[in-house]
Amino acid sequence: MARNSKLMDLINDAEDNYGKPSNWPEKVTEKINAKANRINDYEHTPANEVLRHLICHGYTNTQITLDKQKSSGYIQSLRKQMKNNGELHFQATPDELIQLAYNVSHINRPNNQGIARVMGRDKDWVRCMRKKLRETANETRR
Secondary structure (H helix, E strand, O other): OOOOHHHHHHHHHHHHHHOOHHHOOHHHHHHHHHHOOOOOOOOOOHHHHHHHHHHHOOEOHHHHHHHHOOOHHHHHHHHHHHHHOOOOOOOOOHHHHHHHHHHHHHOOOOOHHHHHHHHOEOHHHHHHHHHHHHHHHHHHHO
C-alpha cells in the first residue's frame, strides 16, 4: 500500500485519463507535484523573495533556517541556484556598511571569516562589502 493514497489516486487518474506523464496537462502535473510537496520551490514566490533578500544581504544558512523555519538544505540549494543563475548579487544597507566598517576597525588583524563570524554573515558577503568599502574610500580620497 502506498504511503500517500491520495497522491497515488491522483497519479492513477492522470494515467487513466492522459496516458504517460509527458501527455499530462500542466495543471494536472502541478496538482500532483503540490500533493507530493514537489512544487518548484525555487520560483520567485513571495516567501522565496524574502529568503533571496536575506541571502543577498549575507545572512548565513543557519540564521535563515532558524528565522524562517526552512531546512538548511533548502536554503543551501536556493543559494546555489541563485549563484548558478547569476542572481546572487550581494547588497548592504548603509547601516550594514557602517557596522562592517566598525568591526573592521575594532578587530585585531581582521580577516573576512572572523568578521563574518562576529557579524553572523556569510564570508563571501563580507569580502564583497569590504571591497565596496575600499572602493568608496578610494573615491572620497580623490
